[in-house]
Amino acid sequence: xxxxxxxxxxxxxxxxxxxxxxxxxxxxxxxxxxxxxxxxxxxxxxxxxxxxxxxxxxxxxxxxxxxxxxxxxxxxxxxxxxxxxxxxxxxxxxxxxxxxxxxxxxxxxxxxxxxxxxxxxxxxxxxxxxxxxxxxxxxxxxxxxxxxxxxx
Amino acid sequence: xxxxxxxxxxxxxxxxxxxxxxxxxxxxxxxxxxxxxxxxxxxxxxxxxxxxxxxxxxxxxxxxxxxxxxxxxxxxxxxxxxxxxxxxxxxxxxxxxxxxxxxxxxxxxxxxxxxxxxxxxxxxxxxxxxxxxxxxxxxx
Numbered sequence: 001x002x003x004x005x006x007x008x009x010x011x012x013x014x015x016x017x018x019x020x021x022x023x024x025x026x027x028x029x030x031x032x033x034x035x036x037x038x039x040x041x042x043x044x045x046x047x048x049x050x051x052x053x054x055x056x057x058x059x060x061x062x063x064x065x066x067x068x069x070x071x072x073x074x075x076x077x078x079x080x081x082x083x084x085x086x087x088x089x090x091x092x093x094x095x096x097x098x099x100x101x102x103x104x105x106x107x108x109x110x111x112x113x114x115x116x117x118x119x120x121x122x123x124x125x126x127x128x129x130x131x132x133x134x135x136x137x138x139x140x141x142x143x144x145x146x147x148x149x150x151x152x
Numbered sequence: 153x154x155x156x157x158x159x160x161x162x163x164x165x166x167x168x169x170x171x172x173x174x175x176x177x178x179x180x181x182x183x184x185x186x187x188x189x190x191x192x193x194x195x196x197x198x199x200x201x202x203x204x205x206x207x208x209x210x211x212x213x214x215x216x217x218x219x220x221x222x223x224x225x226x227x228x229x230x231x232x233x234x235x236x237x238x239x240x241x242x243x244x245x246x247x248x249x250x251x252x253x254x255x256x257x258x259x260x261x262x263x264x265x266x267x268x269x270x271x272x273x274x275x276x277x278x279x280x281x282x283x284x285x286x287x288x289x290x291x292x
Contacts, residue, residue, distance in 0.1 A: 005178045006202040010209020011216060012171035013183065013256075018214040020164025021157060021226040030155075032278075032285040045161040050259070052165020053172070057264035060173035070180030077180055079252070082268045091251025092258070092276035098243030099277065100284025102232055105255045106248060107185040107210065112228045114211035115218075122230045126241040133245025134190045141250070 001072045014111040020049045023112045025103025032100060091137075102126060160224070172260055184257025185210075186248035251277075 021027045030036070030043035069075050099105050104112070109127050116123040172183040179202070191203035218225045230237070248254040251273050253262065258277075262270015 002179050002202055003205045005175065006205040007209045007212075009171045009175040009179075009183065010206040011213040012167055012174070012209075013185075014210035014213025015217050016164040016167030016169075016171060016213070017210075018164070018217045018226070019167065019224050020161045022164065023214065024226045024228055026229050026231070027155070027226065029285055029289075032282045033289055034282055035286055035290050043156050045155075045157050048158045048161030049165035049168065050263075052162040052167075053169035053260050054165075054264045056166060056169025056173055057176075057260060060169075060176050061265045064176055067177070070176070071178045073178075073180040075180060076176075078176075078182060078265075079267070079269070084269065084272050087250045088252065088269055088273055089276055091247045091249070092273040093280045094243050094247030095251060095254060096247070096277040096280025097284050098240040098245075098247060099255075100281040101243070101288065102230065102237060102240035104230075104240070105244060106189055107254070107256050109244075110185070110189070110207055111210040111214050114214040115225060116228045116230075119228050119230045122232070122234070122237055123228065125234050126230075126237045126244075129238040129241025130245035131189065131192065133242040133247075134186070134249045135193050135245075136242075137246045137249035138190060138193055 005072060013107065014114075016049075016053075017108050017111045018115070020052075021045065022049060023108045023115055025108075027103075028105075028108070029100070029103040106130065168260060172256070176261075182257055182261045184253050184261065186245075186254040187252075187257060189245075190249055247277075 017023050027043065027045060031046035033042065036042040064076060104123075104126055109123060109130065112123050113120070113127075175181050175183045188203045188206050191197055191199045192207070194200065214225070232240070251258070253270065253273060258270040258273040263274060
């Protein structure tokens with residue numbers, strides 16, 4: 001059952017990213033191009049994606065607090081750390097550089113595999129490098145024994 | 153406004169939120185796609201099967217939109233040579249896992265539960281992304 005839920009969640013997430021056009025890297029970069037505001041060519045669409053998603057998740061977390069366990073599993077697995085450490089900030093900054101260079105983050109890159117057409121090779125190259133980066137990060141975290149699963 | 157599509161964004165966002173809500177309330181998990189991707193690297197881990205199912209679902213969602221409403225499917229245009237794609241991919245992969253999350257885990261799932269780490273990480277990567285785009289589009 002959890003396999004089916006995971007598949008369904010993936011399908012809905014991928015459909016949402018597609019309809020919101022967040023699978024198109026140029027659309028994402030056009031949001032982050034705040035210097036385009038005076039010229040009137042800024043694209044605030046990404047902000048509306050969050051405006052759609054956050055209220056739903058706010059309600060979901062309210063419901064979650066009243067539940068003893070999820071419907072199809074034994075317990076909730078929600079990160080409980082609240083400390084701000086260097087890996088959190090440095091990692092987020094490195095992610096920001098990569099996101100800004102190309103306009104792809106993890107979810108849209110995988111979703112774009114179905115839509116890329118002639119850009120499929122480019123998307124696949126990005127994903128291969130991303131997985132390599134994750135592997136290096138995993139090894140590095142094991143090496144320095146920083147807990148690897150504090151938040152996703 | 154360049155192709156500004158508030159309703160597409162909003163409705164897509166509601167679908168994304170609904171997906172994350174179902175994953176939370178039915179399976180008890182946070183929809184953190186960088187973490188789900190990292191599970192691919194540990195095939196003997198407990199979440200390997202679910203992660204595969206989730207990651208197969210993402211492009212299937214795009215295919216479903218294409219089948220039901222072809223007009224809603226955008227084109228995917230990448231501008232960048234392959235060395236740039238490799239550098240960006242390495243940074244996104246390494247950075248998200250070092251930080252413990254990406255736009256989905258820290259942003260979509262961290263912000264609405266007022267997670268301190270999610271809020272800080274989201275603020276940092278949004279700011280750095282904007283600075284990077286400023287440099288690549290207006291300075292270099």
